[in-house]
Amino acid sequence: MKSGSGGMTPTQITGLFLGIFGLVVPFLLPLGTLSFAGQIGLGIFIMAAIFWMFEPIPIYATSMLVIFLQILLLSAQGPMYMDTSLPVSEPVELQEQTWQIPSSALRDDNTLLVAVEEGETEAIPVRVVERNGQHVIVSSEELSADSAIVTDPGHRLVDYKPNSYTDYLGTLANPIIILFLGGFMLAEASVKYNLDKNLTRYLLSPFGSKPRFIILGLMLVTAVLSAFMSNTATAAMMVTVILPIIGQLEPGDRFKFGLALSIPIAANVGGITTPIGTPPNAIVIAALTEYGKSISFTDWIIVAAPLVIVMLLFAWWLLLTFFPPSTERFNLDIKGKLNLSPKAIGLYVIFGATVLLWITENQHGIPSSMVAFLPVAALVTGSILSKSDIRNLPWDVLWLMAGGISLGIGMEKTGLAVWMISGFDWGAMGYVMLILVFGLVAVAMSNFLSNTVTATLLMPLVISLHTSGVMGESFNLLITGIVIAVACSLAMALPISTPPNAIAMSTGIIRTKDMAKVGVVIGIVGIMLILAYSVFYWPLVTN
């Protein structure tokens, strides 16, 4: 969130240099068991994290840079790994269990690395019998004549099997990205034909003219729309709805703070409701799917919606308590007329069919990402969206998510993620404590960083806790992932926390301290709710 004009601020310049330094620093430090590829991965991770924090370049640019560095430095076809293979040789049997091996293969701790399969080695202890220049004679029961002994134990292919570069590039066509593309195109068309505004008009009408119910209506409608559209576009639209109401208030009336805050809160919280509600959900779902814990559109709603509803009702009560309404009634008049042109009607049909197919995924079993191509294809086939509309899609967000997914793949693949969680006794922490810590860390980070970035940085750790098994039986990958997604969306204490917050703050109606006061309470209550749901409710609705 910064303007594109002008030069870099001192913070950005600091970030630029720190980030570049971060890329090389893993090669300057002794990092114990981290493989060479892990060091590259760590460099990319540190650089990305610093760039995302200080924003010397836009955050989507960092994501694209991550993918570029990964295909360049980590992929099988990049200059680092093309034309290389792990140097191995077979031992020469001199007598029973006594072998002659190249001396370079013997490591300082008297072990040998034997390649088990591609990307995997096993350390075998040996007893040195005799050193003989180029060769060493060792004895071992575990060696056999066809053991593939690694002759260069420091080689960059030890314990690393590079992915094809297409795996990193392919993240842009990851099913979850396609799901978002479908959502983006529906949203684009909705804005074009004013469906979002007209829906708001209809949905708000049952809430009458009493201020406390108007605010409830505004929050529910905002949440419902942001569950399917971008939180930001929803917040911008709702701001145009509340400004005329605020105009009816006396200048000193504090109720306007509540009105203006209700929009970003509901937009942020509403995004939790569905997989396409907000980008952090995509990062989490992509990572979970990669590890066999896919979650359907329907199941996500079953998991998330009850929390969203409680959160919204709590926020409603909180706003009314902090900023009680002063007038008896409001005149809520949203201008607009339902567009009944053939194209608009086409949109309504496509919109309705897509959403229906999404939320009933459990009944018919067609994956939501496949359904997402229905609006993609139908909206352009019917000329409901034009070429310029397609160009207007938020491609930056798609790249941001793709970069996040790609970073996660690299961190897992290089062993970086497992290395990062090693050295801490996670098992002693206990599952509930772990959920609490992840929730707290995610909310805290996400208040200052982009929600998507927070999910990107935390998700590989969650996956590593799963694959390494350090947490034991009690660990539930699916629920821990959901905790991350939900917690990232519950950070809203500062104007920079989310774009909807920035929009609400930019109206000049609210003060930072009001936003902080409400946001901190929501964050704390949110973490408590997450904890309660992950202990009592989510285990019931996930397998």
Place this chain on the structure above:
Amino acid sequence: MERSDIYILCIEDEQEVLDAVVRDIEKLEEQFPIETANSAEEAREVIQKLLEDGKKIGLILCDHILPGENGVELLIELQKSDDTYPAKKVLLTGQAGLDDTVKALNEARLHHYIPKPWTREELQKVAIDLLTDYVIEQEENILPYMGTLDAEKISESIRTRRSVSDE
């Protein structure tokens, strides 16, 4: 409020009138610095200087009668220049004849015509409306202008243009 690099230029030969114009739109000055000129010649110099410093001109309020020159001619000239073409142009006038008015509309693509005397509210509203259009047309990040300018129009533009996206 952070100062932007978008300037308001007021061109008026009578100092009291110029002061009145500046006073009437002073609440915009926090974000949009105001520059003044007493003649067309001075206006050209000011514009030249601002453009050299990498600044932009968002709004030009110009008197009809300037010493030795016609305000309408100046506005036409600025309309034809690439640098000042995007600026919103307002003609302040006591008594412009039909010919001049038509010329201003057709050739200077005048955005607003304010007859003297004007009220502060009127001038403020015109300035806010036109600067809102200017930032929506010219600026990439329009959020910072929401507090000073027309917030409803700017949010509407965020909604349709997606200049701010979810992160």
